[in-house]
Amino acid sequence: MLTAAHRVYRWARHTSSISSDRLEDEALPVLEPALAVYREGIGRTRGQLRNAARRALADLRPDRVEPVVKLLDDAATYEWPGGGQAAGRRVEVFERAAARHPVLDAAEALAIVGEAFTPAPADHGEAVGRLYADYPEFHRLTGFPDNYTAQALRADYDLGQAQALLYSATRVTVEAGRDFKHILRYARLARLLHRAERMAPDAARAADASTAAQTYYRFVLDGPSSVLRRTRAYGVDFARFLAALVRLSDWRLDAEIELRRGWRSLHFTLASTDGLGAGATAPSEFDSTLEAAIARKFGHERAGWTLVREGLVLDLGRGRVLVPDFVFRHRDGTEVALEIVGYWTPEYVADKLRRLAGVRGVHLLVAVPRSLAVRAGRLPAAVLPFRRRLLLRDLLPRLEGFRAAGSGAARPGVTGSRSARRRLPRP
Numbered sequence: 001m002l003t004a005a006h007r008v009y010r011w012a013r014h015t016s017s018i019s020s021d022r023l024e025d026e027a028l029p030v031l032e033p034a035l036a037v038y039r040e041g042i043g044r045t046r047g048q049l050r051n052a053a054r055r056a057l058a059d060l061r062p063d064r065v066e067p068v069v070k071l072l073d074d075a076a077t078y079e080w081p082g083g084g085q086a087a088g089r090r091v092e093v094f095e096r097a098a099a100r101h102p103v104l105d106a107a108e109a110l111a112i113v114g115e116a117f118t119p120a121p122a123d124h125g126e127a128v129g130r131l132y133a134d135y136p137e138f139h140r141l142t143g144f145p146d147n148y149t150a151q152a153l154r155a156d157y158d159l160g161q162a163q164a165l166l167y168s169a170t171r172v173t174v175e176a177g178r179d180f181k182h183i184l185r186y187a188r189l190a191r192l193l194h195r196a197e198r199m200a201p202d203a204a205r206a207a208d209a210s211t212a213a214q215t216y217y218r219f220v221l222d223g224p225s226s227v228l229r230r231t232r233a234y235g236v237d238f239a240r241f242l243a244a245l246v247r248l249s250d251w252r253l254d255a256e257i258e259l260r261r262g263w264r265s266l267h268f269t270l271a272s273t274d275g276l277g278a279g280a281t282a283p284s285e286f287d288s289t290l291e292a293a294i295a296r297k298f299g300h301e302r303a304g305w306t307l308v309r310e311g312l313v314l315d316l317g318r319g320r321v322l323v324p325d326f327v328f329r330h331r332d333g334t335e336v337a338l339e340i341v342g343y344w345t346p347e348y349v350a351d352k353l354r355r356l357a358g359v360r361g362v363h364l365l366v367a368v369p370r371s372l373a374v375r376a377g378r379l380p381a382a383v384l385p386f387r388r389r390l391l392l393r394d395l396l397p398r399l400e401g402f403r404a405a406g407s408g409a410a411r412p413g414v415t416g417s418r419s420a421r422r423r424l425p426r427p
Helices: 025-039 046-056 062-075 085-099 106-114 124-131 150-166 180-189 203-207 235-245 289-298 346-356 370-376 392-405
Strands: 009-012 017-020 077-079 140-143 169-176 193-198 217-222 251-257 266-271 305-309 314-317 320-322 326-330 335-340 363-369 382-386
Touching: 017 150, 025 046, 025 062, 025 150, 046 062, 046 140, 062 150, 085 106, 085 124, 106 124, 150 169, 150 235, 150 251, 150 266, 169 180, 169 235, 180 193, 180 217, 180 235, 193 346, 235 251, 289 305, 289 326, 289 392, 326 392, 346 370, 363 370, 363 392, 370 382, 382 392
Parallel strands: 017 266, 335 363, 363 382
Antiparallel strands: 009 017, 077 140, 169 217, 169 251, 193 217, 251 266, 305 326, 314 320, 326 335
């Protein structure tokens, strides 16, 4: 990823909008010489490669050179001494030099350094490189991917610039259609708080036959401290989220960007049709090690129950939706939704429990840390307390309890009719 120092952007005061830089087709041939520097530079130091790449990019717009060099550097593989060897040799050389202080002759200095290395360095430049081999500037290139093309470099540049702009975001809103479940998952992976609302039909989409029947959702993403004040503390999390979002289709993002504290916010918009981040790697399927452990231990089917990842959408009313982490379906037709209360900040827990309190008309099992068991006991759901992880010996009896109650019987803690809250069609 690029840093804030590498970002290049354009903004318009009259529209309060901002956009990240993107490379044009004409820039692709200019990138090839810099790629060749790294492909042919095995054995050279990082500093030598960076300087050579800068010279190779002489025809590229100057403000784009350093971001491109950074991305080339990230794609490369370097080697350096480990275990404190280089630091130990420096101490040894400095102690020898101190005994002969002052050392004013260059040949004598080279000889002192040569006593610590076999074979001895041939000149001053090599001596410095060997002496400081653990410093990033002197790391040596051992590999560069042959399939890293100018197109791939441009894709990384375009995505990296958009991510770098999100470092200054205070809030991100995403509107999405059929891939909304994945957006919820990626928001959790990025450790962001999220609120989801079902959107009213849009006139433009209603006129389009391909999207007229599609249900759209709006996701507002921020972090725990956003409840108290505007903050840019979650910019890196927003950037991680974008790297996953660009893998999906049918979405539109609007971010509030505050370049400096106290400045007026600017709007940064992106859409799936922009073609951003081609070839980006999607994140892990699971939001946490806890969920991954449940799926791994339970398997696809156990004791007549089938596990489905986020296979149900619950309508909480007033346009709000909830996608439980897992759905367990028994061969007799019994269906149980499992929601795990994670990311245990007070604000998040309060918001999650408030939303779960609105669930009706579905068998709901809520897994919570033991410290939250009493609060969760007020929910219209069965509660499964756990310490560090969920155990199958605790989970399976709870699932069977729903079968024993019968599909038509009300379960403890559930009030209201099945029509009080409804399930949305599965996407």
